[in-house]
Amino acid sequence: MTNRREAVREILSHSEGFRSAQDIYAQMRAAGAKIGLTTVYRALQTLADSGQIDVLRTDEGESVYRACATGTHHHHLVCRRCGRTVEVAGPAVERWAEAVGAEHGFTAITHTVEVFGTCPSCTAAASSS
Amino acid sequence: MTNRREAVREILSHSEGFRSAQDIYAQMRAAGAKIGLTTVYRALQTLADSGQIDVLRTDEGESVYRACATGTHHHHLVCRRCGRTVEVAGPAVERWAEAVGAEHGFTAITHTVEVFGTCPSCTAAASSS
DNA sequence: CGTCAAAATGAAAACGGTTGTCAAAATCAG
DNA sequence: CTGATTTTGACAACCGTTTTCATTTTGACG
Numbered sequence A, B: 001m002t003n004r005r006e007a008v009r010e011i012l013s014h015s016e017g018f019r020s021a022q023d024i025y026a027q028m029r030a031a032g033a034k035i036g037l038t039t040v041y042r043a044l045q046t047l048a049d050s051g052q053i054d055v056l057r058t059d060e061g062e063s064v065y066r067a068c069a070t071g072t073h074h075h076h077l078v079c080r081r082c083g084r085t086v087e088v089a090g091p092a093v094e095r096w097a098e099a100v101g102a103e104h105g106f107t108a109i110t111h112t113v114e115v116f117g118t119c120p121s122c123t124a125a126a127s128s129s
Numbered sequence C: 001c002g003t004c005a006a007a008a009t010g011a012a013a014a015c016g017g018t019t020g021t022c023a024a025a026a027t028c029a030g
Numbered sequence D: 001c002t003g004a005t006t007t008t009g010a011c012a013a014c015c016g017t018t019t020t021c022a023t024t025t026t027g028a029c030g
Helices: A003-013 A021-030 A037-049 A091-103 A120-128 B003-013 B021-030 B037-049 B091-103 B120-128
Strands: A054-057 A063-066 A075-079 A085-088 A107-118 B053-057 B063-067 B075-079 B085-088 B107-118
Touching: A003 A021, A003 A037, A021 A037, A021 A063, A037 A054, A037 A063, A091 A107, A091 B091, A091 B107, A107 B091, B003 B021, B003 B037, B003 B063, B021 B037, B021 B063, B037 B053, B037 B063, B091 B107
Parallel strands: A075 A107, B075 B107
Antiparallel strands: A054 A063, A075 A085, A107 B107, B053 B063, B075 B085
């Protein structure tokens, strides 16, 4: 069992950036896997619940998933053109978030940070066009 | 014209936190306004396009809107219990985002930051329970 | 091996928020 | 007033996601 779930995790861990559920489903079908869309969703949900993968929503309302290298807290620097993702640690932001929360008397501070930009190769591609 | 659009903006500017489109629609109908859901969406879109309001997606995939006091770039500190929102400026984060992007050769850096916590009164309420 | 119960699977339907369509209504020239 | 233009809103279409439910797979036990 959980053969499918592991297959999904495999795909994710070999992917560079964020992948959508449908994207993963399409890839698995293209690779000849006999799997249903439902199962992909369920696998992703289970993996997310157990903290093995990250989930976030795109501006278009699609959920995207990513297997992160480390289990520790970190953020992402995402290329807005090609989707290339770099994991970045940011002690400065962590401290800032804590400070800003404390300043207003808030407790149990958490935060989400996403940095977007155009990666070197896409910047080159864009300027040459 | 744009009577409806202004009505929508009115609602938003008198609201404390983020409101969903359907939420706003419901309130306007409850208040007796003759307006369609489509028009609310259109008004919100127009306002967002012209930068007069902020949009973001909840984890549930719903778009939520907010009229911000200032037109300048800032972030939000949101109480996860009561939804109370404080606008916070964060020069430190801006600089950090720029730096982290530049470090990896990314250009045209933008970022989204949301800080969540439990506000003073909710913290008190929780501990007394 | 059978047998049966529990878990996993997937096709299709349901769902919910959002967006498109299109005809009717309001608004604006002239 | 008349005709053109814009705005409007009821409704259908869309799209990603979730639920449903019948079927299949799995695993324990005799």
